[in-house]
Structure formats: C-alpha cells, structure tokens
Amino acid sequence: MTVATGANEFSIERRQLYILPTRIGLLFGLIVLVLLIAAINYSNGLAYGLTFLLAALAVVSMLHTHRNVYRLRIAAAAVPPVFAGQAARFPLTLRNSTPLPRYGVRLEQSRQVAARTDIAAHSTQSAELALPAPRRGYVSIPEFKVASDFPFGLFYTWSRRLTFDAVCLVYPAPAPPTDLPASAETASGALQARQAGDDFVGQRDYQPGDSLRHVNWKAVARGQGWYTKQFGGGAAGRLWLDWEATGVSDIETGLSVLCRWVLEAERQGLDYGLRLPGQVIQPAQGLVHQHECLRALALFSP
Amino acid sequence: MITIEPQRRALLLMFATGAAAVAPLAAELPWWALVIAALGAAWRYLCDSRSRRHPGRLLRWTLTLAAAAGVYGHYGTLFGRDPGLSLLVVLLGLKFLELRTRRDSMLSVFLFFVLLAGAYLYTQALWLGLYTVLVVLLAALTMLELTQGTGMTRAVRLRFASVLLLQALPLALVAFVLFPRLQGSLWGLPRDAHAGLTGLSEDMQPGSLGALSESEEIAFRAALPRDAIQPAGLYWRALVLWDTDGKRWTRGEPIAGRDALRPLSAPLAYTVMLEPSNKPWLPVLDLPSTVPAGARLDFGFALARNLPVRERLSYRAHSVLRYATGELDASVRARALALPQRMAPRARELARAWQAQQPDDAAIAAAALRHFRAESFSYTLQPPLLGADPVDEFLFSTRRGYCEHYAAAFVTLMRAAGVPARVVLGYQGGEHSAAGDYYIVQQADAHAWAEIWIAGNGWLRIDPTAAVAPERIELGANAVRRLAERGIVPGALGSEALARALALTSAQQILRQARLYWDWADVAWYRWVAGYDHDIQTSLLRVLGFIDMSAQVLVLLLASVAAILLAAYAWWLLKTGGSRDPIQALYARYCHKLARIGLVRAPQEGPLAYAARCRTRRPALAPAIDQITDLYVSLRYGCDTSDGAGQALRAAVKALRVS
Known part of the structure; x- marks a missing residue:
C-alpha cells in the first residue's frame, strides 16, 4: 500500500496544460470589441463599464478553466480482462487533492469525449476509457487528454497526451455453449468431483482468486479476517481440456472452444487442467486457475 | 415539484436573461417588436416541450423578412438607434426558433449584451448600472448552464457565478479607470441619438410651459449652499424674449454687444450640472457676472452654448444677486417698447390710463401688480384656452392662468405704458438636498417673468406671478401642484394653514429623504461613471500622481496593472489549488519530524512499513508512532472520516517530540 504519488499516478502540472479560446470565445471577443467601439463612439460611461466587466469576466473564467484541470492527479487502476469482441475497459482514478471542486472534467480519446465527470474537493472519481478489443491478446490503454471548457465554454484547456502502463488482457471469445469433453479419466468425473468436494478439511488464508463460494463468510462478518474453506476427501476427478479434443483445425476457433470449456468447468466446480501444444496447466480450480488457463x-x- | 430537464432549464434561463436585458428598453421600442420576441420564445418553448416540429426554413425566412419590413414601415429606415434596436429585438425573437447548437444559444446571450448596451443610449442612471450587474449575473448563470448541463446544484451555480463576477469587478474597474478616453466620437452619432430630450423651447406662447409643468424630470442641479440665497430669490434665467406678434414671444434678432453690469454685492460662486436638454441655454442665477468656458453671453444676460446640450454638462458660474445695469440705447429701447399695431386694444387703454396717473415708471409697474392682486385673477395650471388676442382675453375675461400668461400680460401692459420691458424664461425655485448640499431643479419649475428698465437702476426683475400666487415663488411649483391636487387655490390660505396643508406625513418624509439620497448617489454616479471622460480621467490620474499620460502610456499602465491583478488571482487560485488535504498535510508533518532524526520515508514505503522501521530504530517513540499511524490509516483508508479522529491526529502529530 503506497501513499506517495505512485509511478502510475500522473499529476497535471502547468507545463503539461495548454489553453486557447474556443470559437465561442472568439465570438464573445468580437461582441466585446463591438461594445467597446460603441462605447468610444458614444462616449458612454456605462457602455465602457459593461465592456470591461464582460472582458474581465472572460479573463477570470480563463483562470478558472485552467484551474479546473491543473494538478489533477490521474492514475490507472487494475484493468479487468475481457473476452474478444467486448470492449476493453480501462478504469482511471481522477484524484482532486485540492479544496476546490472540479466540474465537467472531460477525458478525450482521439477527439471524442470518452468521459465527463465532476470531482469534489479532496476526493476521487473513477472514469473509464473504452477501446474495442476484437482479437485476443493484449490491448494497451489508448492515449488520451484531460480537457475542460468549464465554466463558460469561452476557453478550452487540455493536457498533453497521457498514456499509462496499463494493458488489458483479452481472452478469446467463448464458443457457443457446448458439452464438456468426456475423457476416459473422468468417466464419472463431474459427479465425483462435486461429491468429493463436499468434505470440509480445514481452512487457510484467503488469496485473491479463491472462489468466493468457499470464503468463510461468518469469519469475515465477525471481523476475524478472510479465510478460504478447503474441501477434500475423495479421489479428485480430473478433467483435462485438451487442444486435440476440440477437433477443430482453425486455431482461433479451437481456442474459443477451449475458452468455453474452461468457463463451463469452472462453473461446475470441477478440477480441470489445460493441455495446449507446448504448454500444460495442471488441474485445479478457482478463479486464479481459471484466469491462468484463459491467459494461456x-x-x-502456435 | 416539476423537474425540468437541463436543456429546457437552460432555455428558460436564457429567455429570462433576454427578458431582463430588454426590459430597460421596453418603453422605447414599438410594442409589437416586444410581442414578436416573446412569441418567438414561447413558440420555441412549446416546440421543445411538446416535441413538435420546429418551423421550417421557408417560414423562418418569411417571418424574418416580414419583421424587417415591419421595422422599416414603422421608422422609414433600418438604421439609427431606435430602428436598429427594434430590429435586433425582433430578430433575436425569431432566432429563438432556430437555436440548434450551443453556439447558437451562446450567440443569443452575447446579443443580449448588445441590447443592454442599447439601453444606455437612453439613460445612464445609477439604477441601470446596478441592474446591469444583475443581468450579467443572469447571463453568467445561463452560460454556465449551457456549458455544464450537469453536476452543479442551483445554489452552487449561483455561488460560483457570483464569485466569478466579484473577481471580475476589480479587473473591470482598473480597465474602466485606465483605459484611455478620447475626446469626441469616432464617427459622430446617429441623427436620432438625442431625440426625446426635454427642455425650454426657444419661444413662449400661452400653454408652452404647460407640458413642462407636469414633468418631474430634472432640468439641472446646482451646488449651492442652502443659506446663500432665499428660495424666493432662486431665479434661474435661461433666455430673454424681446419680440412678440401678439401671441408668441420670441428672442428675435440677437442684439450685438453687451450690457454693462454694476455689482452691488459680492458674486456667488456655484456649479451647475445641466441635464441634456437638446437646447443650447445654460441656466444661471440672476445675474451672471462671468461667462463659463465654451459659452457666450447674450445681450440680456442669458448664457448659451453654440451647440445643444446633449450630454450632462457641468459648468462653474458666478452671479451677483444685487446689481444695476447700464444705459439703454435708442435701438434697444425701441425693441423693448415694440408692440404689434392691433394687439390688445383694451390693455393698451388701461396702460395709457396708468401712464397718465402715475408719476414714474416704477409706479406704473406697481399699479399693474396692484391690479393683478385687486382684480379676481387666479393662478391655475389648467387655464382656459385663449383665442386670437390672448392678452386681452386673459386680462379682461378669463383671468386664470400661470406664469406665462402673467408675464406676457405684464410686459404688454408695461410696453403700452411706455416702460421698456422684456420677458425672461427660465426656472424658479428648486428643492434643496441636504445629502449633497445642492438644489434640484425640475422641468416643472420652469417659469416666465418680466424685467422692466428703470432709469438709474437699469433692468429690474418683476414677477407678476408672485403678485397673484406668492406660494408659487415661496414654496415652489411642486407645492402649488400638491395644493391643486387637494383643491386648494393659491392665495386662498394663510401661511399657517398652508404649512398644515403641505405638511408631509412621516412616511412621505422618509420617502423624500430616500429620494434625495438616491439623487445624490445618482449625481456621484454620473460624475464618476457615466460622465467619466478625458478631462475627469486626466484630473483623477493627476491626483494619483500620473501627469500628462499619453494614450499609449495609459494602455501600458493598464496592461501592467491588469497583469499584476491577474497574477495575484492566478497565484491565489493555483496556490489553494495545490494544497494537500488536511489529513495528508498532517501526515507529511509527522514524516518531516521523523526525517529530522534520520528516518526519511522512502517513496515506495507505506505508512505501516515506515512505522515498523521507525519503531525498531526508535523504540521510545513507538507508542506515538503507532497512535499516529493507526489514526492516519483509519482516516485515509478506513471508513472513519469523523472530525474527532482528525482532531486526534492533529493533536498527536503536534505532541510528537523527537530529539
């Protein structure tokens, strides 16, 4: 747990922040100019007053536009994996450690507003960038800008392009639901595995990825900490999910079928292993195991 | 409660801003222009709220052309102040029908500012200045709404817009004071820029002052100490009328040269601030002894400029209240005795009788005044209409009238009796304001009186109205009007009964005081804001120590002061923008204390790891370190955000002693 601005937290400083009038701002300038000429021509004190009040308002609003993004801290949070065909979502945390709230801060991703959020004083907001992930593998977080035209839209401020060391793992798209392969080793594997798993043998410290169904919730509720109940007993039925068993020649289709099997086996609470050409993952279960298989x-x- | 979606809320707010911006102009524009603008807004709102189809381009263009034609039909032109503003209002109303993007809406808001500035061409009063700030606040709220749409609550928006406006005000003030003012205008003003100003006309006929007698408009103010002069002596002369055709009195051909003035008292110095009258006369007390710069003195001691007064004009004047004037040469004497042949035969007959009976000119004048008092003459602001020979009709049949009737009749009688006489037009009286120690003279105080020439003394003021209605002179035109409203005829009551009749209730007193203070603030406003020009700027800068600044230097000065102000704002905004939250700051202080004894926290070190390391190195500090770390972790990462925990952390950090 680190408190200091981590390597992955970025604070937007003056050097990284640009500001220019918007087209609306230029129009406003034109109107102020017209008013000034009228004031001079009619030597009208009130018209001078209005002109300068409006000009001053615009200038002050420029400071507030800049201030709205200045020293905003941005960090990338852990990126949850997705399946191919879904959108990769990159969660970001926007931290405002100042006593002034920020309004209408926009995250802009290739000229599109990806997110728009307010961030109260001394608080954190999360936002998300999304990118389509059509293929399995890694997708990197897109470059983005933090921008704002608060308060009046007369000025537009934007940060330089930001990017983080954040990647999204994209699992293959699962094939349509199919039955699990019936390998010889598990003639009655599914049934056995489930029965065998019913005997409580003890508990150990919870580790991320342990199935939530096995968490000792009573202990958590009492505030004693997180423990994972362990089950054992009977001979564990082992299901091997084999590349060869898919019977598909196309690699991607085969991976999709395997992906579906992994999900299905985990859903049924089986111990399952994965055999890929040149890679074997020993049978186990739990979300960590599932992730390991899907990652593979x-x-x-090939 | 009805919840209004953001877009419609922005639309409503925009309409409200527009209504507020056009309100000061409403009385000046044709009613149908306002109706079209209102209908445009209503139509747009209905289209949005009932998701009707918006009117098509053809319809919009037809309406636009029709509106422009309407303005042209009304004024005969599309240019100038009134047609221009009418057109702007109408087009803005139609523009509402085709607002599509945010830019359209913002442009409308910007044009509201132009409308608001249009109102300044009619008046620059203090209330309009204060009102302007209100409209700008509304506009700021609208722009905020148009830009934001979400997030801020209504109270926060209002607060934020107010803060922005307050921050803008000093900057605007600096620009207002330092922006170089030019002398004269760039291209000259549109021809109708000064239409509708009221003032004394240049001639007099029965009824011509009647229009002014109802007007509470202020003619001018004069900074004059209250005890310097009796109210009854406040005769402000503006112009002298020499010629008559039997009905109208006119100035006639100007008389060359200048009459001699022999002061019999010390001159009284005072400043007059004249409201725009669109007339060249400069009212001064009887009789002026100096001529203000830019003015000329006519033969009858009337001051005038060459150009009509179109902005507020302030001038310094000196008057002697007791005086004698020079000899009368033959040609002037002839003009001061001239009467048309067939004018007022009965009046001439009466005057000739006085001429025969009375020993000298002064006695003839006294006889005329006695006649007014003795016969059943009365003072009224609603006199009967007079026909072909107004003087005779007035003197012998109607006998009801006001200052013009009496002045005209008196001068006619004097001339018929061989006494040189002339009519003087101006103002009489004024309300003294203790707030600023000055007199306020209204158009309703317009007055006409007479002057006769007496050998050895020169021109002598005689006010025949005073013989009939002394209240008019002693109590003022307002008092007479208030008496008339209560059905009391001037001259009918004794002074005590008069005072009772005129006594103000306490509420009226307070109201009157409030009005006088407001007037005083308005005067200051005009002097320093509305009338802030090249001269005032130069003198103000001289007081501040800047002498003989050219426009370029002023612009530089303005730029530097504005830059300093902005830098201060930026520093303040970004400084507070950079400060850490209080819990973080306390923890940093704790780390700093420990760093002094060599326990520097590594960047990647968490509070728990750091605490563990410090505990082993300095066991003596362990309890304090544990307490601070526990509090910090629970405040920062736990759910304990109570003030109590924050206070405890503050106390613990403060109590930590390292050595």
Whole structure:
C-alpha cells in the first residue's frame, strides 16, 4: 500500500496544460470589441463599464478553466480482462487533492469525449476509457487528454497526451455453449468431483482468486479476517481440456472452444487442467486457475 | 415539484436573461417588436416541450423578412438607434426558433449584451448600472448552464457565478479607470441619438410651459449652499424674449454687444450640472457676472452654448444677486417698447390710463401688480384656452392662468405704458438636498417673468406671478401642484394653514429623504461613471500622481496593472489549488519530524512499513508512532472520516517530540 504519488499516478502540472479560446470565445471577443467601439463612439460611461466587466469576466473564467484541470492527479487502476469482441475497459482514478471542486472534467480519446465527470474537493472519481478489443491478446490503454471548457465554454484547456502502463488482457471469445469433453479419466468425473468436494478439511488464508463460494463468510462478518474453506476427501476427478479434443483445425476457433470449456468447468466446480501444444496447466480450480488457463489461451501462439 | 430537464432549464434561463436585458428598453421600442420576441420564445418553448416540429426554413425566412419590413414601415429606415434596436429585438425573437447548437444559444446571450448596451443610449442612471450587474449575473448563470448541463446544484451555480463576477469587478474597474478616453466620437452619432430630450423651447406662447409643468424630470442641479440665497430669490434665467406678434414671444434678432453690469454685492460662486436638454441655454442665477468656458453671453444676460446640450454638462458660474445695469440705447429701447399695431386694444387703454396717473415708471409697474392682486385673477395650471388676442382675453375675461400668461400680460401692459420691458424664461425655485448640499431643479419649475428698465437702476426683475400666487415663488411649483391636487387655490390660505396643508406625513418624509439620497448617489454616479471622460480621467490620474499620460502610456499602465491583478488571482487560485488535504498535510508533518532524526520515508514505503522501521530504530517513540499511524490509516483508508479522529491526529502529530 503506497501513499506517495505512485509511478502510475500522473499529476497535471502547468507545463503539461495548454489553453486557447474556443470559437465561442472568439465570438464573445468580437461582441466585446463591438461594445467597446460603441462605447468610444458614444462616449458612454456605462457602455465602457459593461465592456470591461464582460472582458474581465472572460479573463477570470480563463483562470478558472485552467484551474479546473491543473494538478489533477490521474492514475490507472487494475484493468479487468475481457473476452474478444467486448470492449476493453480501462478504469482511471481522477484524484482532486485540492479544496476546490472540479466540474465537467472531460477525458478525450482521439477527439471524442470518452468521459465527463465532476470531482469534489479532496476526493476521487473513477472514469473509464473504452477501446474495442476484437482479437485476443493484449490491448494497451489508448492515449488520451484531460480537457475542460468549464465554466463558460469561452476557453478550452487540455493536457498533453497521457498514456499509462496499463494493458488489458483479452481472452478469446467463448464458443457457443457446448458439452464438456468426456475423457476416459473422468468417466464419472463431474459427479465425483462435486461429491468429493463436499468434505470440509480445514481452512487457510484467503488469496485473491479463491472462489468466493468457499470464503468463510461468518469469519469475515465477525471481523476475524478472510479465510478460504478447503474441501477434500475423495479421489479428485480430473478433467483435462485438451487442444486435440476440440477437433477443430482453425486455431482461433479451437481456442474459443477451449475458452468455453474452461468457463463451463469452472462453473461446475470441477478440477480441470489445460493441455495446449507446448504448454500444460495442471488441474485445479478457482478463479486464479481459471484466469491462468484463459491467459494461456489469450496469449497462445502456435 | 416539476423537474425540468437541463436543456429546457437552460432555455428558460436564457429567455429570462433576454427578458431582463430588454426590459430597460421596453418603453422605447414599438410594442409589437416586444410581442414578436416573446412569441418567438414561447413558440420555441412549446416546440421543445411538446416535441413538435420546429418551423421550417421557408417560414423562418418569411417571418424574418416580414419583421424587417415591419421595422422599416414603422421608422422609414433600418438604421439609427431606435430602428436598429427594434430590429435586433425582433430578430433575436425569431432566432429563438432556430437555436440548434450551443453556439447558437451562446450567440443569443452575447446579443443580449448588445441590447443592454442599447439601453444606455437612453439613460445612464445609477439604477441601470446596478441592474446591469444583475443581468450579467443572469447571463453568467445561463452560460454556465449551457456549458455544464450537469453536476452543479442551483445554489452552487449561483455561488460560483457570483464569485466569478466579484473577481471580475476589480479587473473591470482598473480597465474602466485606465483605459484611455478620447475626446469626441469616432464617427459622430446617429441623427436620432438625442431625440426625446426635454427642455425650454426657444419661444413662449400661452400653454408652452404647460407640458413642462407636469414633468418631474430634472432640468439641472446646482451646488449651492442652502443659506446663500432665499428660495424666493432662486431665479434661474435661461433666455430673454424681446419680440412678440401678439401671441408668441420670441428672442428675435440677437442684439450685438453687451450690457454693462454694476455689482452691488459680492458674486456667488456655484456649479451647475445641466441635464441634456437638446437646447443650447445654460441656466444661471440672476445675474451672471462671468461667462463659463465654451459659452457666450447674450445681450440680456442669458448664457448659451453654440451647440445643444446633449450630454450632462457641468459648468462653474458666478452671479451677483444685487446689481444695476447700464444705459439703454435708442435701438434697444425701441425693441423693448415694440408692440404689434392691433394687439390688445383694451390693455393698451388701461396702460395709457396708468401712464397718465402715475408719476414714474416704477409706479406704473406697481399699479399693474396692484391690479393683478385687486382684480379676481387666479393662478391655475389648467387655464382656459385663449383665442386670437390672448392678452386681452386673459386680462379682461378669463383671468386664470400661470406664469406665462402673467408675464406676457405684464410686459404688454408695461410696453403700452411706455416702460421698456422684456420677458425672461427660465426656472424658479428648486428643492434643496441636504445629502449633497445642492438644489434640484425640475422641468416643472420652469417659469416666465418680466424685467422692466428703470432709469438709474437699469433692468429690474418683476414677477407678476408672485403678485397673484406668492406660494408659487415661496414654496415652489411642486407645492402649488400638491395644493391643486387637494383643491386648494393659491392665495386662498394663510401661511399657517398652508404649512398644515403641505405638511408631509412621516412616511412621505422618509420617502423624500430616500429620494434625495438616491439623487445624490445618482449625481456621484454620473460624475464618476457615466460622465467619466478625458478631462475627469486626466484630473483623477493627476491626483494619483500620473501627469500628462499619453494614450499609449495609459494602455501600458493598464496592461501592467491588469497583469499584476491577474497574477495575484492566478497565484491565489493555483496556490489553494495545490494544497494537500488536511489529513495528508498532517501526515507529511509527522514524516518531516521523523526525517529530522534520520528516518526519511522512502517513496515506495507505506505508512505501516515506515512505522515498523521507525519503531525498531526508535523504540521510545513507538507508542506515538503507532497512535499516529493507526489514526492516519483509519482516516485515509478506513471508513472513519469523523472530525474527532482528525482532531486526534492533529493533536498527536503536534505532541510528537523527537530529539
């Protein structure tokens, strides 16, 4: 747990912040100019007053536009994996450690407004960038800008392009639901595995990725900490999910079928292993295991 | 409660801003222009709220052309102040029908500012200045709404817009004071820029002052101490009328040269601030002894400029209240005795009788005044209409009238009796304002009186109205009007009964005081804001120590002061923008204390790891370190955000002693 601005938290300083009038701002300038000429021509004190009040308002609003993004801290949070065909979502946290709230801060991704949010004083907001992930593998976080035209839209301020060390793992798209392969080793594997798993043998410290169904919730509720209940007993049925068993020649289709099997096996609470050409993952279960299998599928290269 | 979606809320707010911007102009523009603008807004709102189809381009263009034609039909032109502003209002109303993007809406808001500035061409009063700030605030709220749409609550928006406006005001003030003012205008003013100003006309006929007698408009103000002069002596002369055709009195051909003035008292110095009258006369007290710069003195001691007074004009004058004037030469004497042949036969007959009976000219004048008092003459602001020979009709049949009737009749009688006489037009009286120690003279105080020439003394003021209605002179035109409203005829009551009749209730007193203070603020406003010109700027800068600044130097000065102000704002905004949250700051202080004894926290070190390291190195500090770390972690990462925990952390950090 680190408190200091981590390597992945970026604070937008003056050097990284640009500002220019918008087209509306230029129009406003034109109107102020017309008013000034009228004031001079009619030597009208009130017209001078209005002209200068409006000009001053615009200038002050420029400071507020700049201030709205200045020293905003941005960090990339952990990126949840997605399946191919879904959108990769990159969560960002926008931290405002100042006593002034920020309004209408925009994240702009290739000229499109990806997110728009207010951030109260001394608080954090999360926002998300999304990128289509059509293929398995890694997708990097897109470059983006933090921008704002608060308060009046007369000025537009934007940060230089930001990017982070954040990648999204894209699993293969799961094939349509199919039955699990019936390998010899598990003639009655599914049934056995489930029965065997019913005997409580003890508990150990919770580790991220352990199935939430096995968490000792009573202990959590009592505030004693997180433990994972462990089950064992009977001979564990082992399901091997084999590349060869898919019977598909196309690599991507095969990976999709395997992906579906992994999901299905995990759903049924089986111990399952994965056999890929040149890579074997020993049977186990739990979300960590599932992720490991899906990761292997995502990054598989023949 | 009805919730209004943001877009419609922005639309409503925009309409409100527009209505507020056009309101000061409403009385000056044709009613149908306002109706078209209102209909445009209503139509647009209905289209949006009932998701009707918006009117098509053909219809909009037809309406636009029709509106422009309407303005042209009304004024005969599309150019100038009134047609221009009418056109702007109408087109803005039609523009509402085709607002599509945010830029369209913003442009409309900007044009509201132009409308608001249009109102300044009619008046620059203090209330309009204060009102302007209100409209700008509304516009700021609208722009905020148009830009934001979400997030801020209504109260926050209002607060934010107010803060922005308050921050803008000093900057605007600096620009206002320092922006170089030019002398004269760039291209000259449109021809109708000064239409509708009221003032004394250049001639007099029965009824001509009647229009002014109802007007509470201020003619001028004069900074004059209250005890310097009796109210009854406040005769402000503006012009002298020599010639008559039997009905109208006119100035006639100007008389060359200047009459001699022999002062019999010390001159009284005072400043007059004249409202724009679109006339060249400069009213001064009887009789002026100096001529203000830019003015000329006519033969009858009337001051005038060459150009009509179109802005507020302030001038310094000196008057002697007791005086004698020079001899009368033959040609002037002839003009001061001239009467048309067939004019007022009965009046001439009466005058000739006085001429025969009375020993000298002064006695003839006294006889005329006695006649007015003795016969059943009365003072009224609603006199009967007079026909072909107004003087005879007035003197012998109607006998009801006001200052013009009496002045005209008296001068006619004097001339018929061989006494040189002339009519003087101006103002009489004025309300003294203790707030600024000056007199306020209204158009309703317009007055006409007579002057006769007496050998050895020169021109002598005689006010026949005073013989009939002394209240008019002693109490002022307003008092007479108030008496008339209550059905009391001037001259009918004794002074005590008069005072009772005129006594103000306490509420009226307070109202009157408030009005006088407001007037005083308005005067200051005009002097320093509305009338802030090249001369005032130069003298103000001289007071500040800047002498003989050219426009370029002023612009530079303005730029530097504005830059300093902006830098201060930026520093303040970004400084507070850079400060850490209080919990973080306290923790940093704790780290700093420990760093002094060599326990520097590594960048990647968390509070728990840091605490563990410090504990082992300095066991003596362990309890304090544990307490601070626990509090900090629970405040920062736990759900304990209570003030109590924050206070405890503050106390613990403060109490930490390292050595």
